[in-house]
Amino acid sequence: MIFSRSIKNYRILGLYIILLTPIPVYFYLGLKNRLGPDPVKFLEHKYGELALIFLILTLSITPLLKIFKVNLIKYRRCFGLVTFYYVFSHILIYLIFDIGLSLDLLVSDLKKRYYIIAGFISFMLLVPLAVTSSDKAVKRLSPKTWKRLHKLVFIALSLSIIHFILLSKTWTIELLTYTLATMIILLLRIKYKKYRLIFFNIFNS
């Protein structure tokens, strides 16, 4: 038992290392000026895009189990936290290298740019989820409260994709793919029965 459990932990540790390696590797290449003429945008986009991809992957794990009976639940927390580290790196690149820690630029962006506002709210929603990711937190909150709290992730996903749509100049293939994936994930979550009931109630009253 102990042995198999520690193998499982090593596996998850390995997964963390593999999934997070791109963060320092890309940053190192950026420092060495090997990311093309515009390393700031490269890192900002790369971390942002990977954050979105990992968010979508995290939220595919439950449907994968329910529909295709593929069980990756034990990796879900790892994917969720990896998502958070990418978002965090993305925002650090924005704050430190893109706007050069200028409070003026930050404030004017937050007041005026809808895509920054959407990204910012998305980040604010992801913080409590990352903080309450441990087993301890699940127990402390009670699993029911924890589950309800973590439904926020769907709002975070919606705002992230809105963030991406708003900052894009055209509909690229990548953007279409992520938007479609997001819509599928959200649609799978809607509980048809419940909504039908609500509709009936509205019409009958």
Next chain:
Amino acid sequence: MKKLKYSDITPENYYINRRNFIAGSAVFSSMIASGLTQNEAEASISQLSPNSLQEITNYNNFYEFGTSKTDPAKYSKKLTTIPWQLEVDGLTNKKGIFDLEKILNNKQLEERIYRLRCVEGWSMVIPWIGFPLKKLIDQMDPKNEARYVAFETLYRPDEMRGQRYKILDWPYVEGLTIEEAMNPLTFLATGLYGKELPNQNGAPLRLVVPWKYGFKSIKSIVKISFTSEQPKTTWSAANPREYGFFSNVNPNVDHPRWSQATERVIGEGLFGQRRKTEMFNGYEKEVGHLYKGMDLKKHY
């Protein structure tokens, strides 16, 4: 970035390259005698420090080859630029289709080092080779009613893979008022860094309007027409609220989704500082008079 002096541009390479470009191409061979003088080059280089050829040719917005900045360098090699024809149409006495070679035949090439400011909020400095648009317009003899000049990019999806997706309404079109087109700064480029224009930068013939956002400087031009009505332009047709016909660089008029007050300078690495965007991209003295009395917030 350090200020480049003339001697820093590795003169040997520079001049060998220049000779190559002049001697190496049929289009250019007729112009050996008409290179730029050293004085001209020196005067312009001392003001702005150009980005490296590597940067200029690997950071391009040329959606005909894909939406990523590195797509044009990757996918533009297939583009055939010889032979190339330019159609002249509309309100002119010289309608017709002309070989580019013929058009370039009697043009004296010069170098212009301009800052290019992209609407996305970055800039770089490019040493173009070419000639003022005015020279071509004079030759084309437009009629008096011609108030605008319209430009069109090549449409050839089998060589321009980005055109297979309808992300924009192809072919790409742009336009200028006739006064803007005749301004001495307005330039048609056929080369850069002393070499023939690389495909990803809009070969074989592109517009350069340095006081406007980069997307106005249409690439790989196949058609120029003179009109009395303001011509359609691709980006303002795609999104009229965000991109206007004029699209002059203006730090005081923000793009609805981002600020235009500052710009990131390409080539300064991770720790580069933003620079303040200048009115008309620093060319106010030369072009400000074109817009006297105009509400630039309305005519963005």
